[in-house]
Amino acid sequence: MEQMLLTDSVRRERLLNEFQMDISNLLDWLATYTIEKQPGITRLLYSKEWFNAQKALEARMEERGLTPSFDEVGNLFGTIQGGHSDLPSILVGSHIDTVAQGGKYDGAYGIVAGLIAVDYLQRTYGQPKCTLEVVSLCEEEGSRFPIAYWGSGSIAGERNFQQIKSLRDREGILFVDAMHDCGFGECSAREAVRKDIGTFVELHIEQGGVLEEEGLSIGIVEAIAGQIRLKFEIIGEPNHAGTTPMYMRRDALEGASAMIRWLRDAAVQKGPPLVATVGSLDVSPNVSNVVPGQAIFTVDIRHSDEVALEQFRSEVITQFTSIAAQRGLGIQYVDWFNEKPVPMDENLNRQLVQICDEMDIKYRQMVSGAGHDAQMFKLVCPTALVFVPSQGGISHSPEEYSDARELAVGVLLLVQLLYKLGYAEVEKT
Template identity: 45%
Template sequence: MNIKETFIELDQQFSSFGGLPQGGITRLLYTEEWRTAVSELKKSFEKNGFETDFDAVGNLSGRITGSRYPDETILSGSHIDTVVEGGHLDGQYGILAAFIAVKYLNETYGQPLRTLEVLSLCEEEGSRFPYSFWGSKNFFNLADKKDVQNAFDADGIKFEDAMRESGFDYRETDNVREDIKAFVEIHIEQGKVLETENKTIGVVNGIVGQKRYAVNLKGEANHAGTTPMGLRRDTVNAFSEIAYDLNKRALEIGDPLVLTFGQVSPVPNTVNVVPGEVNFSIDCRHIDQTALNDFSREIEEKIIEVSNKNDIKYDIQLWMDEEPKLMNNRLMETVKSSAESNAPEKYKVMASGAGHDSQIFSDFVPTAMIFVPSIDGISHNVNEETDINDLVKGIEVLKDVLYQLAYKD
């Protein structure tokens, strides 16, 4: 079996389901494009001797049952949905890579000792409906139908109507999966770290924690020509000082801390009025919980300091507070060993700055992640791409990891 040729063929096939004329894919949960993709994936699994089944909400499994330990499962996969005008690798690569790796192992070494299962999660992105990780949260009985019963997409289609039209429904009973001994997800990095450092494989040690703030500053709107600089209560000026000082501080602390001011809305937002109000967002991430907490205190202290200095009222709302999720040390060492064998001196132990299904899995089963580089760090974009040799190398590393976990006592 030629891994490179097999991947190119499968990637071209599945990229056509929701494929766009300008390249990339729009394949949203419970759409016709999504239904076609999962249906064809099921056929591909079965054609290659995999046993298949869907769960209640549309997560698809394809498995090769173990000969000696059939009740011990080694699981690998990712999500089948995309963002609007997304790339062909985010999510899809993890499913196809797992499929190819298991297919290769089964053809080369025969039936594994432990069950090998490829998982296509129905949704991760939250791009059609305002809910993320519907697939993995249902897999572990975390999703509550009350959270989506009244959810609609941009065209006014109700979540549960789209789900039922696709042949699925809310789970009536909880899933019970005590058989899973490991989950390994391979994914494109979606950043520039591996490419910049000329590395081929990322051994992920964890997924960063995130804190997100919505901040409101209120000063006084006034005439831009008649209000002297020293008499202004200018909220944009205060915001600028906050942003500058905190970005400077984040650079001083260094990686893997990241800080982003992503939304800024001054009021009244016109050319000749001193802005009397501004709303802005802050996104702060770190792999270490203590470091994240420490910097978040600095964020709040800086907002208070600058506001008081400028006679401005402030309101600080922490609306997201997600803990870092660490990968399993034993599985990390297995991935690292495979990376050393397949890409000596070309791998890097690193944190993931983006969220992934693995962060849900890591709370319940031993979990590991493998990254391959993203060209120019581009993702969630039709121009998302990875060198084919890096994609193949990632599959080879995944194949060796799955071999160690499923074929050895």
């Protein structure tokens, strides 16, 4: 199969056309599970729309010859049992939940791609040596409750029931109650923690514009960027806007503006993959005729190298402190989020590069600035994360779009990788 697929362009084109149609139909079908009469797709964890989507996927898995099952938190698995039951499973998939009024590709594409790929392999080559599983992870986005990666984190042992006992959504509904209403909860099904996964592969839309800008079909992720988030409070002196001379002012907003400008210039100078963002700014008293006495803003810093990330954090604090001192302003900050970079598996990435080269797929290796379920699985098994282009780099929006042809290329790549891992290159240990 491996050589035929790589060298037979007619067969490759036929597969792309087949996958393209299947992807479009499945994504359109899955997109019907959303809140009615709202733009985009809204499928929040343990909502009616979420539950109906998981149950519908359960039926689709069964129709395609996979054995479906849920775990205690609501992750859904479709399994093709391997011939060597003592070998660890190969898991492929992504998350079923969405942000409010999001797009139909984020998360859903990885599930659909896995279903199509595993279905094709089973129909064409029969039973694999390793067990193949497609997973529809219950949650990744953190859109309903103040916790993210609940699905993958539960599998990896990084999330547990103790962490969610007191969590509520915006309507005051307890996490535990919402979970129980869907029939899930501690000991309701098989335990979420898994020790038998040998590989995890996630296909995802890029959610950025790099691949489209460079005319490439595939992004092979080398690492998921680490993130540091800080909140700064700049303290000045509120005063009359008409009677306070410019040289006498302790303008908190002007000081914050100088800091924000420095941040942007410094990030541009250092270059990719560093990014730095001020996403929130509150000014007090926030009226037109008063010199601002207080400015509070957030800083989000991301980089794939842990040392570079920490160094830039230190530079930010040093420079902001200096800018404040020059203006007679007070400054305080809290470091409220610090997540280390997560490298993907080098061996899996080498195999993906080889497949792309042999199949003449245009690709690049890149860093993911956004978090993904793959970073949780990397804690317990070799993991790969693959991107396909997003039109205009738009995501988390009803305008999110990826061309079906590009989505099909991702499935073709996944088919070849899963064949190599699950059929051709298995060695019993």
